[in-house]
Amino acid sequence: MFSYVPPIDDYRFLMAEVLHFDAAMAGMGKEVDVDLAAAVLEEAGRMCAERLHPLNRHGDEEGSRLVDGAVETPAGFAEAWRDFAAAGWASLSADPAYGGQGLPFILQLWLDEMLAATNLSFGLFPGLTRGACEAIIAHASEELKAVYLPPMISGEWTGAMALTESGAGTDLALLKAKAEPLGAGGYAVTGQKIFISSGDHDFGGNIVHLVLARLPDAPAGVKGISLFLVPKFLPDADGGFTVRNGMSVGALEKKMGIHAQPTCVMNYDGATGWLVGEPHKGLAAMFTMMNAERLMVGIQGLGIAGAAYGQAAAYAKERLQGRSADGARGPVAIIDHADVRRMLLNIRAFVEGGRALAGWTALQLDRAHTDPDAGERAKADALVALLTPVVKAAFTDFGFESAVQAQQVFGGHGYIREWGMEQYVRDARIAQIYEGTNGVQAMDLVGRKLALAGGAVVEGFFDQIAVDLKAAEGVAIASKTGEALLLLRDVTAGLRGASVDAAGAAAVDYLRLFALVSLGWMWTRMAVAATGDSPLHSAKRLVADYFALRILPQAQGLAASIKAGEGAVMALAADAF
Template sequence: MYSYIPPIDDYRFLLGEVLGFDTAMADIGKDVDADLAAAVLEEAGRMCADRLHPINREGDEQGSQLVDGAVRTPHGFAEAWRDFAQAGWASLSADPAYGGQGLPFILQLWFDEMMAATNLSFGLFPGLTRGACEAIMAHADGALKATYLPPMISGEWTGAMALTESGAGTDLALLKTKAVPCGDGRYAITGQKIFISSGDHDFGGNIVHLVLARLPDAPAGVKGISLFLVPKFLPDDQGAFTVRNAMSVGALEKKMGIHAQPTCVMNYDEATGWLVGAPNKGLAAMFTMMNAERLMVGVQGLGIAGAAYIQAAGYAKERLQGRSADGTRGPVAIIDHADVRRMLLNIRAFVEAGRALGGWTALQLDRAHHHPDPAERIRADALVALLTPVVKAAFTDFGFESAVQAQQVFGGHGYIREWGMEQFVRDARIAQIYEGTNGVQAMDLVGRKLSLGDGAVVEGFFDLVQADLEAAKGTVIADASLTALALLRSTTTSLRGAGVDAAGAAAVDYLRFFALVSMGWMWSRMAAAAQEDSPLHQSKRAVATFFANRMLPQADGLAASIAAGEGSIMALDADAF
């Protein structure tokens, strides 16, 4: 395999020339400029390249194991976690009130990209801990925050989300885990959860589970769900967390990918827990951490695509096969063949636009949390809500497709383990499934997010995109994106008020359509900024034109598919399948 190269030059370009990072930070009162941000990312990239990438393949081959009821992670993972936490990476974007560094979320998001690129299984540990912290921060009482947030933010402790049950996946209304009050503020939690990533490990320290359960008098359905904090260790008489809670790992899931990540079946046998938020209001608390995780998962698809591109481009420039197009030279490096270039450019056009769109979304999240104007915070929060299902689903769909195309560049060698490409394909696949399948994300976009503010949020986003594209009018990418945006606007209007079947038939195509236009917008911004003769700027203009000519035309087919409606989908009787 080729060495991992952190995309620091691209981050610098986006921070300084495309996303207006310095202005964005001044707006929210953060004393961070593009140079400092790039320096932090450079150090983060070094951590990923030097510590996480070298243990990725061995971690995949060893996998996590369940030994005498305890999880043993692959060789090097516990040591890497220690180094990760001691260097302060666990606290990068967390609240300084609880020991965090309070750095902008865009740095966290791009750090997540690099972790996914180098070791997706490892990156889930800090990502899930961060999501749990956000839920505790938003919904727990002061005592729970003071006890649990500082060690979780420092990396001394980790977190996990325990939501799914064998009979309750997407439909959480069916969950059966029980929570019985003990009369002293504690609750006894009983039930079994499945697919619990980072549910146990051998890093040392506590593991804080956030568990969805029902109180004895809870109403039926999702209105009767509460959230509970259930730690692996409870405090002893001296306040040290040494007492083992009544929770255990029943099994480790045997998975297609992310073998090094312990995905646990968790049993809670009257385990002690504390209520997070109000009784029967657990769904809102759950979505706080779920939405944070959905951005992280989207970036996992982006990270794997970027890493796969590095490997495939390196191989394509060295692998000799076939003759030149004019037949005069041979064998030539396969990068000379048009079809290989097409695959590589498909990946690169997604990765660089996705990196920009993810960064723009992260800046909106910081704006939603820190802008001094309440109205601006509300506006930015609504934009993040609109784009979250797009980032999660489109980035993981394109990410998996990119991993497969990169594998294809290798030909037969892509199917052989030693090159690492088949691991990218296996690892990338889960990101389309967990934290809400991509079909669910698409339905969320069409069924809920398009109606935010009676449609004002999506129209405001379209207006923002159109203004930028109009400013760049006359370039290939801006003109193509304007045409696609007009079609997206009319398609959006046609979906308003659509029935369940019509929305379901259109949703996945619509989300991809939305993502393509959003990436076209980012490519237009990048091309407009890239006016020098430097290699980086020349590459940006060339890839922008490729995106306009070869990827954005998918929008026409998607619009036609949506316009066809649900008739042909629903026509076949269920018994005929």
């Protein structure tokens, strides 16, 4: 396996020349410029490349284990976590009121990309902790915030989300976990949860679980769900957290990938917990976590794709196989073969376009939290809501497809463990499933997000793209993206008021079309910015042309499929399958 090379030059290009980072930070009152941000990312990339990447294959092979009821992570993980936290990476974008550094979320999201690229199993620990912190900040009492947030943000403690039950996955209305009042504000939480990432580990410190359960007087359905903070350790008489709570790991899931990540079956046997938010309002608190996690999961797809591309491109330039197209030379490096270049360009076009779209979305999230104008905050928040299912689903679909194509570049060597490509494929696959399957994300986009503000949010987003495309007239990528945008507007209008079956039949193709247009928009912005003669600028223009000519034409087929309606999908009787 080749060394990991962090994409710092690309981050700097995007911040300085495409996303207008300095102006955005000044508008939000943040004293961070491109040079400082790039320095932070460079240090983060060094940590990922030198500390976490070398643990990745070993962690996959050793895996986490359950020994006498306690989880043991692979050798080196606990030490790496303590170093990660001590260096301040756990607190990068967190609220300074609780010990965080308050740096822009764009740095957090690109750190997440590098974590996923170098060690996805490890990257889930800080990501899940951050999601739990966001729910606590948004919904918990001041007393809970004061006790739990500082050690979680510092990395002394970690967090986990305990939502799923064996009979209640996407349909949370079916969950059975119960919470009984104990007095003094506490509750006894009882039930079993499955698929709980980071549910237990051997890093030391507390593990704070956020658990969905029902109170005794809860109404049926999702309107009867409450959220509870349930720590692994409770406070003792001296104020330390040493008293073991009534929770345990029943088993570790045997998984296709992310073997180093302890995915637990958790048993709560009258475990003491505290209500987060209002009774029966746990769904709103849960979605605070889930929306944060969905962006993170999308970036996991991007990170794995970028890492796989780096490995495959390096291999293709070294591997000798076959003769040149004119037959005059041989053997030649496989990078000379058109089909290998096609696969590498497919991946690169997604990775660099996705990195730009992720950065733009992160800036909107920063605006939603810190812009001095309330109207701008609301506008930015709506755009993040619109794009969250797109980033989660499209990035993880493209990420898995990219890992498979990168594996294909290696040929037979991609199928064996030595080169690490088969691990990328296995690890990438889960991102299409957890935190809401990609089909659910597509239905969320079509069924809920297109209707935001009566359709004004999506139309405003399309208008914003159109303005940039008009300003780039004469650039090939702008023209092709404009054609795809017209198709997207057309099918969007056709889906308004669609039946459940019609929306369901169209949703996945619609989300992919939406993503292609969004990536085309980012490639347009990059092509317009890349006017110099540097190798980076030249490559941006050429890859933008590739995206325009080889990838955007997919928009026509997707639009035709969407317009075909639900008839062919629903025609076959259920018992004929």
